[in-house]
Amino acid sequence: MTKKENILVAAQELFAKYGYAGTTMKMISERAGVAAGLVSHYYGSKENLFMVAGQEMIDSMLRMLRTRTATAEDGKQAVGLFVKAYLDFTLQNQATFPTLIRCSPFSDDNPDLDRETIGEKFKLLMEEIELHLRRGIEDGSIAAVPVEETAFMIYGCIIGAVRTVFLTPYDVPGLYEEACQFVMRSLEKH
Amino acid sequence: MTKKENILVAAQELFAKYGYAGTTMKMISERAGVAAGLVSHYYGSKENLFMVAGQEMIDSMLRMLRTRTATAEDGKQAVGLFVKAYLDFTLQNQATFPTLIRCSPFSDDNPDLDRETIGEKFKLLMEEIELHLRRGIEDGSIAAVPVEETAFMIYGCIIGAVRTVFLTPYDVPGLYEEACQFVMRSLEKH
Amino acid sequence: MTKKENILVAAQELFAKYGYAGTTMKMISERAGVAAGLVSHYYGSKENLFMVAGQEMIDSMLRMLRTRTATAEDGKQAVGLFVKAYLDFTLQNQATFPTLIRCSPFSDDNPDLDRETIGEKFKLLMEEIELHLRRGIEDGSIAAVPVEETAFMIYGCIIGAVRTVFLTPYDVPGLYEEACQFVMRSLEKH
Amino acid sequence: MTKKENILVAAQELFAKYGYAGTTMKMISERAGVAAGLVSHYYGSKENLFMVAGQEMIDSMLRMLRTRTATAEDGKQAVGLFVKAYLDFTLQNQATFPTLIRCSPFSDDNPDLDRETIGEKFKLLMEEIELHLRRGIEDGSIAAVPVEETAFMIYGCIIGAVRTVFLTPYDVPGLYEEACQFVMRSLEKH
DNA sequence: TATGAATGAGCGTTCATTCAT
């Protein structure tokens, strides 16, 4: 790994653990094993590094989500696969995923940060869900729900489950399982 | 209003708008129209002021939620009233509600803050939902769902909707309406 | 005791324990059981209170020293009684004596404080020793030592012993006893 | 001189002149000709800088004292050389020596400071005196005095003389000379 | 005499960023 990559990984881990304000450029340079000045040299500012760290994560997550939902046989199954894949991703990247939480437009961390670029990426996420919903409504596997609002609600469910697991002190084993079924139940036809 | 109360309201508004790190004691004292030292004098530290600001909000919200759900005729209706009342509260306190978001155990703002006391209050919230769910399962208005996990999922839905409205740049009119129905659908019997 | 006296005693105890900078007006008012403003009201400023606290102590010490040395039969015995009485006084006022240490011109606590008035009082102390020395040289009980310098050295010995006992972590039982004899030996004729 | 050394010297001079509380980090950075943040950067905290400043001084004093007493022909002469060398050191470092006074365990400056490390160094000083005393008692040049207590008294005499010269407004020419003789007289056999 | 709310200057410290090497 190059020093530049070392810095990015160190940043993803530290922002995940200590938040934006709680992470200093010095902490990042130390964990990356480089001089203090190099972090600014490569990434310009702390804010920019934070955003690059988040973008890199959302990009690889989007790729994975598209792969995992490609095999779905109908819209409902696609939604199910999406939710499952998303939750899996958080568990496979436990040490760094909270950085994406803090970077997302749903974060309450630092309202001053310019989340525009990353906000567009999250919009793609939502549109992915909408795609699956429309397919499901057409192929009859999903009830006739309002597409945009329901996409937001599905993503909202994911947010709620992920935050419970990653941020709160509450221990709710089986929450991820139930999250999948909760979403599925809300799409069912009667 | 006393100066002490002025400070608390100013804090609730500023923490809501700029986050914990983005709000300075000086900003609070200026908005409250008092000398800088008085904020520390009354509330000890910035962290403590933040927690008091959050506690005051969760307390009044809990009172309101209990009143609003008291008239429910069955468990399902109680859950519906709960969600509706919660969302109404956020709209009636638009300028200050994000402080509660940042104070909650679901916040990603500052992982170092001691949210224990306020965490207990949020636990009560969850238990309130569980109560309604159990009632609904007993009286037959709600399907046989796992109580604890579903309570977390319902609160997770609320979190997702509230964060979308208060924190993201996305404009999704009718999201709150859909949130209620989304939750209701997931509780339906088949 | 009046509130004014309460304040003085509280000040003497707290300055003794925490030093000048380490003692706040609030601490004094709390220990005295009075409102914060009353301390300034009676004693003007913190510095002045500190000086008054010291003066009150040195006055009562001077009175005691004169009484205790009045019965001496010769100069040497007077010096011995002086040293003994001084050391006794420190032990009888353990909780407050360090305030006198910090107030004295030999203190290293705060070089900005105006110790003029209290400095005069300490000069009287030295002159008291000189008196006994002159008497001893005349009556033959003491060697022909230089009076002023020796007076300072005798007081210096007292300072050294008192500081060892009150300020350092060293435990030297019998130091006060030895201090008396050390001084006596240095005055002996050969 | 490096900026780091500049800071240490500036600190030694300012702590000497204004005491611990009376010296601010800003004063130190200004006298050293560096930015405010650099002082904390190199020395961590004000307290730590104070201790490092004192340690550096006591270390160089200890080295000098051992050199100067090495040539003594008997125990009594060694004690004499020790006292003389100590007093000389204070005069050769007039601008900085009071920092050592304030740093020592005999200081009344700030009872909260952790003087443990420097206290150990001062213990070595006392043990040095004890060494010379034992030698003197064995070789017959010194009377049979209690070693530990007498060592403390000798150091106490030094403290008294040094404080008179450095801290009080009193002018006693010849005090250092007399201090040497005062100590010597108290060790004499009869 | 007595209160305690209120002030505001000044403190030690942190940290993103710059820049000569």
Place this chain on the structure above:
DNA sequence: TATGAATGAACGCTCATTCAT
């Protein structure tokens, strides 16, 4: 590419003192 010494603005907080009551 890489270093790390150096900057300086901004922070949270303390506390002697004032003053209306």
